[in-house]
Amino acid sequence: MFKVIILTVMPELMPNDFDTLLSLVSPEKQKRIKQFHSFRDAQNCLLGDILARIEICHATGLGKKQLEFSSNAYGKPFLVNNTHIHFNISHTDGYVVCAVADQSVGVDIELMKSVDMKIAKRFFMPDETAYIMAGDNICRFYEVWTKKESRMKWEGKGLYKPLTSFSVLALNHYERIYYHEAFKNEKVICHVCSKEQEPPTIRRVDTDSIMRNIMSLCRTKGRGT
Numbered sequence: 457m458f459k460v461i462i463l464t465v466m467p468e469l470m471p472n473d474f475d476t477l478l479s480l481v482s483p484e485k486q487k488r489i490k491q492f493h494s495f496r497d498a499q500n501c502l503l504g505d506i507l508a509r510i511e512i513c514h515a516t517g518l519g520k521k522q523l524e525f526s527s528n529a530y531g532k533p534f535l536v537n538n539t540h541i542h543f544n545i546s547h548t549d550g551y552v553v554c555a556v557a558d559q560s561v562g563v564d565i566e567l568m569k570s571v572d573m574k575i576a577k578r579f580f581m582p583d584e585t586a587y588i589m590a591g592d593n594i595c596r597f598y599e600v601w602t603k604k605e606s607r608m609k610w611e612g613k614g615l616y617k618p619l620t621s622f623s624v625l626a627l628n629h630y631e632r633i634y635y636h637e638a639f640k641n642e643k644v645i646c647h648v649c650s651k652e653q654e655p656p657t658i659r660r661v662d663t664d665s666i667m668r669n670i671m672s673l674c675r676t677k678g679r680g681t
Contacts, residue, residue: 457515458656460563460638460648463507463552466662469499473667480520480670481505500547503666507554508543510669515541515556520673532612544609548644555638555648555656562609563638564602565646568594576600581623598645600624603635606649 469477478486485505492498509523516538524536535541543556548567555563576585576597588596603624608617610633624635636655639646648656661669 458557458652460656461554461659462639464662465550503552504545504547511556530613562606562649564605566598568598579619602647606647610649
């Protein structure tokens with residue numbers, strides 16, 4: 457199993473739908489979500505959690521009350537009661553992405569906005585910087601950036617691994633790490649990192665379908681998120 461679910465946040469959640477979904481996550485997660493100053497940030501974080509829970513329930517047959525999560529020393533979450541299921545979440549303005557796989561996986565989606573190219577020279581490897589400067593600067597910058605972020609999330613070390621310690625353009629036959637472009641349009645770009653050579657299956661959903669799905673799961677005894 458290797459799949460990526462791309463949620464277009466359209467329409468935005470109504471207050472009652474937000475409250476309904478919020479009641480389905482852990483008290484700790486509720487507290488963190490409520491700390492966001494922006495409703496959109498809180499909404500995206502909540503939708504990412506719900507999306508992951510829906511997919512894990514479908515993949516494992518576990519119910520909402522059976523899901524038990526923890527995190528590693530670097531903060532990457534994992535499912536305690538089924539270590540064969542791996543997942544990762546990312547979100548940006550208007551989009552939430554969840555990757556689910558049989559082995560470690562990392563995903564990152566970014567809004568392609570104007571950026572100072574000095575950042576590339578400071579944080580990227582020389583071959584990556586040269587690649588960015590040789591073509592469409594903005595697009596290539598975020599291609600490299602999302603690959604790097606997905607790689608660090610795949611390893612589960614977050615920013616504890618320096619961006620300058622590896623190149624996403626250098627093919628390492630020993631590590632056998634692959635980057636797949638999961639989604640791209642004129643606004644955003646998304647990459648997923650895994651040891652799976654074949655690209656993931658991609659599914660597109662929206663907030664209405666998420667609400668229908670979650671309500672259906674919650675009506676089923678022992679299921680849900």
